Amino acid sequence: MxxxxxxxxxxxxxxxxxxxxxxxxxxxxxxxxxxxxxxLASDGGDGFLNAVAENLDCEVVTVDTVDPLGRRIKADYLLNHVNRVAYIELAKSSGLELLQVHELSAMKTSTYGTGLQIRDAILKGATSIYVGLGGSATNDGGTGIARSLGYRFLDDSSNDLEPNGENLLKIRTIKNEEAVLSPNGISFYAVNDVDNPLYGAKGAAHIYARQKGANDSEINTLDEGLRNLDAVVQGNLGKNVARNPGAGAAGGTAYGLQAFLNAEFISGIDFVLDLAxxxxxxxxxxxxxxxxxxxxxxxxxxxxxxxxxxxxxxxxxxxxxxxxxxxxxxxxxxxxxxxxxxxxxxxxxxxxxxxxxxxxxxxxxxxxxxxxxxxxxx
Incomplete structure (x- = not known):
């Protein structure tokens, strides 16, 4: 048998x-x-790196980064130097696994730490970057990742905003002309297997933010914030991707990867099954x-x-x-x-x-x- x-x-x-x-x-x-x-499979969430390492010859790269609340930590990602491909698991620096229950706060957490890992991979020569989504503690629409690569999010007084859930509603302008690290020429892939849009009844906040510490009022605020982010992105960057299936993955990180880095969405399970x-x-x-x-x-x-x-x-x-x-x-x-x-x-x-x-x-x-x-x- x-x-x-x-x-x-x-x-x-x-x-x-x-x-x-x-x-x-x-x-x-x-x-x-x-x-x-x-x-050994993964849908792009927890275990993504293990699934990749089981099937591909990669170097484990350990970098200094920060957790979802901005505290310094070290986190790993995988790099294939020959093919110049990096594999990053969002949960390693922006995941629920890094926080105690009393620390969960979708309003305060950020994907900035994952962005630092992406930044390191770019500096090490990666030209294709796969980001496995899932297990996130965040609801920042991927603004943390964007900020680590030089994007700026400004309020109505042109003050810089910290990239987190509670500040999404305050964003009025997005600037990237002062980007410290250009992602141009790099292919990004958001690896996930959910089909939620960015906002709405089936969006990132209403479906996932409660498990990240948000109460009813905060869920509504976060959803409104994601709507605002999308409106500003459309106005400033000309990207209209919020309703793409999967945009709501990892608190809208998939949306951010597509809006700010032109990422392609790919199925996590299909990706791993192909590897194996x-x-x-x-x-x-x-x-x-x-x-x-x-x-x-x-x-x-x-x-x-x-x-x-x-x-x-x-x-x-x-x-x-x-x-x-x-x-x-x-x-x-x-x-x-x-x-x-x-x-x-x-x-x-x-x-x-x-x-x-x-x-x-x-x-x-x-x-x-x-x-x-x-x-x-x-």
Whole structure:
């Protein structure tokens, strides 16, 4: 039996490699001679650098930068000197993972630190830069990145504004004629798998800002700020990209990369699957199953995340797809239309959340073993 394994992490519980190990152990207990094809994937968010490093020969570059609140830190990115390509994971300097719960503030945080990493890559000769989006603690529309490359954001008194969420509403003018580092001649790619526009009911603020510390009033302010940013960008730069699907990724960072750096949007899961040559593998080997999964399988999963990409892959190649997850909130009637053969919810409903998270590996292994035991009658 040939089985392709492409899960996401179980956030707060298991990393992607640990999920792969648990699934593999569960299969091998029942089918010892199964041929397993694990792929370390990412939709552009957490784990993006790991997925790239698994498939490409790159140097790890460590730079001095700042976290979302402007505190000095060191962060890594990947650089392929031969091809002059850099790979940057936004979460490494602008991510939720860098802040304590009480520090979360979509009004105060900035992508400036990610911009410093981009700046370093340019200075080291990169001519193509891929920025993996996801896990951000920010809602600044990418103004932090732009500021690190020399853009200036001015209020109605021509005062410079710090690039963060709360200042978006104050922006009246954008200047870049004094840019200290020109990105001209460099190709930028925003790697992400969400389809949200910049603003509105499905935009960056209303969908994602609450998990970044914003309350109802602040969410409305942030949304108005993103609308204002777009209006000024249209007036000063002639760019009208706010409604492009995916512009709202990472608090509007995708929008900023496109508006300020002419970035192209590319699908994170497609990018990683291409790196791992998964489509070629599916043409060469007949797979019996594709197994994917994540901590929580909900309706947000169906809007362009890694799981959706894997499910589409299975559908296109007519391979049954199994989803393993800690918890599911997707109605059973949607499974057929999504081309999902089975959802294995691993949690023990009689136990508290803490128990299920601490024992996620064992629970995953057990759920997989049970599925294949029932399947084979072993």
């Amino acid at each position: 040939n089985i392709l394994i492409i899960p996401d992490k179980f956030k707060g519980s298991l990393g992607t490699k640990e999920v792969i190990a648990a699934i593999s152990n569960g299969i091998k207990k029942i089918i010892p001679d199964a041929n397993l094809y694990p792929v 040559q998964v489509k070629e593998l599916l043409q060469e080997e007949k797979m019996d199953y594709v197994i994917t999964g994540e901590g929580k399988f909900d309706n947000q999963t169906l809007h362009g995340k890694l799981i959706k990409g894997v499910v589409d892959l299975g559908k296109n190649h007519e391979v049954p797809v199994i989803v393993v997850c800690g918890q599911t909130e997707v109605a059973a009637e949607k499974l057929t239309s999504l081309h999902i053969t089975e959802i294995l919810e691993i949690r023990d409903a009689s136990k508290p959340l803490e128990y299920n998270m601490e024992n996620a590996a064992a629970l995953t292994e057990k759920a997989i073993s049970t599925f294949f035991k029932n399947l084979t009658g072993v």
